[in-house]
Amino acid sequence: MVKSTCIVAAVLFGLFAAPVSAQDAPTLNIYTYDGFAADWGPGPVLKQGFEAICGGCTVEWIAADSSIGTLRRVQLEGDTTQADIIVGLDTAIAGEARDTGLFADHGLDMSGLNLPQAWTDAQFVPFDYAHFAFVYDTDTVATPPTSFEELIALPDDFKIAVQDPRSATPGLGLVMWIRAAYGDRAPEIWAGLKPHILSVTREWSESYNLFLQGEADMALSYTTSPAYHIIAEGDDTVHAALFSEGHLAQTEVAGILKSSEQQELARQFLDYLTSPDAQKIIPTTNWMLPVIDLGDQLEPTYATLPQPEKTLTVTDAEIAADSKAWIDEMLSAVQ
Template identity: 85%
Template structure:
C-alpha cells in the first residue's frame, strides 16, 4: 500500500513537473524557404547543432520561397511568431530593412570571407554564389561567354529562367542584366526572348526542365555543379562564365524586433556564421561558405570557376529601380 501511494505521488509530481519543464525550454521559431528546411537541406543539421548547446528547441516554418517568408512577416507584422528569417538575400534585404521589422544583430562579422566586405548592421550572411547559366557538356560543347553571344545563337538554343516576382534567382537575373548593361537592359531582354523556353515560378521547376533535356541552359548558380559532382559523381554540369561579369547572391538571416528571444536569436545567428554552423552549408545548400573551412569543405568546391568580375548594385539602386527593371523584363519576354 505504501509503495502504491509513493508510486502514485511520483506519477503526479512527474505530470505536474513536465509542463513546467517544457515551459522552461524556449522555442526559437525560424521562417525560411522550403528547400532550406527540407530533410536534405541545411535546416536539420543546423537545428541539431544549435540545440546541442542552446537549451532550446529550433522550429523551422517553411514557405515556398524566401520572398514568401518576407511577405508573410509583412502581413503578420508585430504579431508574427517568427524570431528570425533565414534565407533572404541581398536583392531583397533593402526592402526587408525598409519594413522596420528587423533588429540590429550586434555581431562582429569582420572575419567573414565574401566577395565584398560585409558591413550590414541588421542582416548576417551565411552563404553566397554568383548567378550563372548552367549547361551539360554532353549536349553543349561550346557555351556562350556573354549575354550578347547567347542572343546571337540560333533561336532553337533554349534557356529556362524564373519569375522575378516569386523566385530570388529570377530577380537576380533582372538585377544582373541591369548591372551589366544599364539602359540597354530592355534590348538584352528582347534579344533573349526567342531563347526563353519558359519562365517558371520557382527555381526547381526550371532546373528540372534543364535536367530533363528540355532546355540547353538554366539560370542557376555558379556552385550548382558541385551538387552533381559530390552527390552524383557527375562532372558534366558546368556554369558558363560571362565576360561582362556576374552578380553575387549572398543569403542572409535577420532577427525580428518583435521576437521575445532576442539574445537567443543572436546566439543562433552567431552559430550560423561560425565554423561549426558553416560546415553544414556547402554540401546541403550547395553554396560557398562565408568563412574559410579549410579541409572541412569538399574539394569539389575548389574546382568551380569564379567570375573575373563581380557586379555590384547598392540597396539604394535596387530599391529605386527594381520594379522598373522587372516591368521591362516582363514587357520584353511576354
C-alpha cells in the same frame, strides 16, 4: 574568422544553471524557404547543432515556398508574427526587408567574414553566397556562350529556362545582373533573349528540372550548382557558363524580428550560423559557398569550380529606386 561566442555562453550556462524543464525550454521559431528546411537541406542539421549548445532550447523551422514568400508573410503578420528569425532572404530583397522596420540590429562582429565585398549590414547576417550563372550539360552543349550577347546570337532553338523575378530570388537576380552589366541597354538584351526563353517559371526548381529533363539547354542557377552533381551524383558533365561581362553574386542572409521575445537566443543562433561548425554544413546541403574561410574543412570539389573574375554589384539605393521598373521592362520584353 568570426568567434562563436554562443558556444562559450552555452557551455557556461550548462555548467552553472539548473536543468531546463521541457515546459520552460525556449522555442526559436525560424521562417525559411522550403528547400532550406527540407530533410535534405541544411535546416535539420543546423537545428541539431544549435540545440546541442543552446542550453535546452528548441528550434522550429516554418517553411514557405520561397524566401520572398517568407518576407511577404512577415509583412502581413507584422508585430504579431510568431517568427523570431527569417533565414534565407538575400541581398536583392534585404533593403526592402530593412525598410519594413520589422528587423532588429544583430549587434555581431562581422569583420572576419570572407565575401566578395566587405559586409557592413547592421540588421542582416550572411550565411552563404554564390554567383548567378547559367548551367549547361557538356553532353549536349559542347561550346557554351561566354556572354549574353553570344547567347542572343545563337539559333532560336537554343533554349534557356529562367525564373520570375516577382516570386524567385534568382529571377530577380538575373534582372539585376543584366542591369549591372548593360545599364540602359538592358531592354535590348531582354528583347534578344526572348526567342531563347523556353519558360519563365515561378520557382528555381521548376526551371532547373526543365534543364535536367533536357527540355532547356541551359537554366539560370549558380556557379556552385555543379558541386551537387559531382558530389551527390558522381556526374561531372554539368558546368556553369562564365560570362565576360562579369557575374552578380547572391548572398543569403538571416535577420531577427524586433517583435521576438527571444532576442538573445536569436543572436546566439545567428552567431552560430557563421561559426565553422555551421558553415561546414552549408556547401553539401545548400550547395553554396561558406561566408568564412573553412580551410581544409571545405569540400575539395569547390576548389575545382571555376569562379568569375569580375563580380558585379547593385546598390541598395539602386534596387529601392529602380527594381520595379527593371522588373517591368523584363516582363514587357519577354511576354
